[in-house]
Amino acid sequence: MLFAGLYSDGRYIGQLALVNCSKARAWDEKERGELAEVAGLIASEAKTLEALDDANRRAEYYRDVDPLTGLFTYNMFKELAQKALDQGVARRVLVASDIKGFKYINSAIGYTQGDNILRMFADMVVQSSGPEVINARANGDVFVTLGVYEDRADFQEKLLLSNENFARLQNQIYDGINIRVRSGVYFLDPDCREIDLAVDRANLARKSVDYILKSTVVLYKDAPFSIKLRENEMINRMEYALMHGEFQVYYQPKIYLKDGSVAGAEALVRWVREDGRVIPPDEFIPLFEKNGFITKIDLFVLGSVCRWLKEREERGEPLFKISVNLSGADVRDDQLVSYIAEQVEAFGISPEYLEFELTETAFLSDTEQIFSVLKRLQDMGFTTSIDDFGSGYSIMNMVAEIPTDIIKMDCAFVQNCGKTDRGREFLGQLVLLVRKMGFVALCEGIETQDHLNMVKKMGCELGQGYYFSRPVPRPEFEEWLKKQRFHPGEICDMIEVNHRGKQEG
Template sequence: MDGNEELKEKLLDHSMTREELLLEHTHTFIAEYSYKTGQLEIYPEDGHFVDFDRKSLDTDFEHAFYKTVFKRDLPLYQQLIDFSGVTHSVQRDANIRLYVVPHIYEWFRISVLYYIDEDGERDRIVLAFTNAEKELEAVHELKSLVTVDSLTQLPNINTFSMQTWELLKNHPEREYAIVRMDIRKFRLLNEFYGTSEGDNVLRFLGVKLQECMDSEELYTYCHLTSDIFAVCMSSDMESICRVIDSIQTSMNHYPVNFEMVMSFGIYIITEKDKQERIPVVTMVDRAAIAQRVKNNYMNKIAVFDDKIAEKEYAEQNVIMEMNNALGSDQFHIYLQPKVDMITGRIVGSEALVRWIHPTKGVISPVDFVPIFEGNGFISEIDFYMLEQVCKMIRRWLDKGLEAKPVSVNLSRSNLYSPRILNDIMTCVERYSVPHDLIEFEITESAFAVDNIHLNQLMEQLQKNHFRVLMDDFGSGYSSLNALRELSVDILKIDIKFLPVSQNDKRADIILRSVTQMADQLGLEIVVEGVETEAQADLLKKMGCRIAQGFLYYRPMPIEEYERVLKKQK
């Protein structure tokens, strides 16, 4: 049923008020004339859109609208209202042009309902005028909302996807690429100048994108969201670079004191993509992956390649399997002993996670820890490891085995959880583990974010008799400042950052100074990564005592660690 039929049906339904009808048909007005009372009603009173002859309404209602009707449509209008010989109530409709103002006419859909009383006499007539052009404008506006980005007036992602596939279909002989672009640190621009200015920047970029693409042949483009835009164009790198240079040059001239550095990711569309109809949004995502993997301040353009594809596939496999791996205890503790270089005895260990897959074997932490850090799953791993360490120490104590302190890593994502101390205490108390057997390692890079919050957490851990280690001391740029502000118990120095050798006097001086400083502050030092006797000898001469490294022990399963401890005893 079309809109006109629906309106007629509702007009015949006297249970529906005229006001309700008008709410649904905002571009409609109704004229109702009673032949018995001679009374005319217009609904709404000032809502009609045409100028009719009010003087003739009382005597000749059917002809009152004649001067409003476009002359060529008068015969159709006369047929519409001609009810001579009508013996029962009927309805008719037609599309007729009416003058809305002098010399300007618009199409109206006119529905006429003619009512006859029980005696067969004329009772009343109802004309419903619906401005079809106004409705058409509303349809166009709605269509625009669905297909066009309201801020930049560029096509949105749905339109872009449709137009891009049409482009690929119509020109199969050509090779195309998706170019995804955004503005680096756009969030800061919004913070400095406000979102209104940020919107102006996006409109400006939208205009410049259209201007530079006008010189190209066969392309599509869109505004995806926020500061992200995308283009599908020839995969010729010369053309792509020309567009990129044009956009970057335009943004450099935007009148605001903010460095408009653009970032570009490129994905070359393959024949396989076309055959399998890979979603355009997936291609845009791959261009984004290239940006994430390869972009840096000096390199603004990144192309998605086979290596990135392999890495993306591997990462996705890790993500798909991580929850099942955690639920089925595929993550295991490996312990790397900490050794007193003077006595050669084990004084403690660090708990390291290893993923032992049922079919793939041991998966290196390098292949999954960065992914977990990126998606937040590392928080789950941290507390899984803490609980496993607590179980392990509890078992040692119950069997009367020698228990040495074990350090557990806390990732940055966990450090800022408001529940972290409560969760730690709950886990440790559940297994009644003495607090001096648990140590927490926090990487030095975490101290550069929020020292006030971290200091509060570390003080709370120390008040509960846990020792805190600053891991990778010296690897960042805030080590000394963090050491001044934060209370730590142990510094862990990776020898890779200070390569100890007979000929490296600068590194030796720095390490000797750090050792002396730690001694004066009452801090212990653990040097990790020790691999040669020469390194160990030099470290001992400098006053370092505790070391970790392949010279002494590699990370090992719990059972092997227990055997080593027994043998040492």
């Protein structure tokens, strides 16, 4: 057996053996030299293979890890983050951050110092991250983080503090440059299951920092770009939502304050998507008022109310007045009263059980048309009311002439005026004035026993608010009604009495 050592850069890596299995023999110098030459070739090849293997390992490592910062690459981030979202999105948050004007900073202080800033920024991202966090350098100076949160406000405050501290430190180190960190935050919605969508929304918020100068942190829901995006999503879905039952009617009671009995209820629309996500009314109602879809929604609510009243009548259950909201866009439609009459007649509902509410702000334009619609509704036997009275646009100069029956004081009166003696005096005089003018006074926003005691003392006839019940779906409202007392004619009786007083005065 003949042996030859294998060496790479003077380092022993193995040996080569030549064996004659037929018989023992002696090896001459020529054979020894040839074996050594073969061993050298093998060692050289092994060195090449070792270098190649090392290069492959490095390439594989840097495929997943950014060589400058040590954070994950964006592709690796997406892979890991998507797996995390597949397990659930509850309390997940996506943050996208960058350094504003970083190209200018590179030019001003050089790329070497710019790289140092990026490394320190990456360290800050890691140090400010909580548990179960995936960090990555997406590209250039943009970093993304998928994490979890306990409290949204606390998370936002800590992120803002980290950004400010980093900027302050860098501006002290590098004189003459102004470093500002921008962060966009997206608290994941239940229906957001794609990491690409989450990153897009966080980036939209990040780019909005320049438009919202008060902070270096912007939430996706507050970003101008995201508002437009959400509006487009709602517009694209509104017809489908109406056809597939996503719009639901909730009910909130109106209480006769004299004895706490149920005097009526207000029907309110809510948008509950098929996936369970609730879209707040203050998002979709203003949008639908602008594009005209609100009329379809209001007529849908009216139809739902009429159907329920008919069902109660057929079951022999007590009926009471239910109010339906009308928007300014509704009353500008010349066919509105005809649409209402058709729906009510189709279900055979007496007009005495229906009330139509119009917000004070609707009187901003086309007052003559609004007066005409309200008068026609009254002539047909319906009750009319002015909602959110005193919320902003004052109609005090025309209120005496408005063909309405009930004035609903905006909830801000109860919740704010009740805090001071002067405020209580103002609200009390307003209630007195409304009643003297022949209208029924209703105070919204009653949430506490003190609120209730205050408005009762002022002589307010009707009340509405969370103290009695929040707006709830019909099944829940029906259960609530089973425990209540009814005075179905009370509102009508009050209207008649007040109107007689108005005529006599």
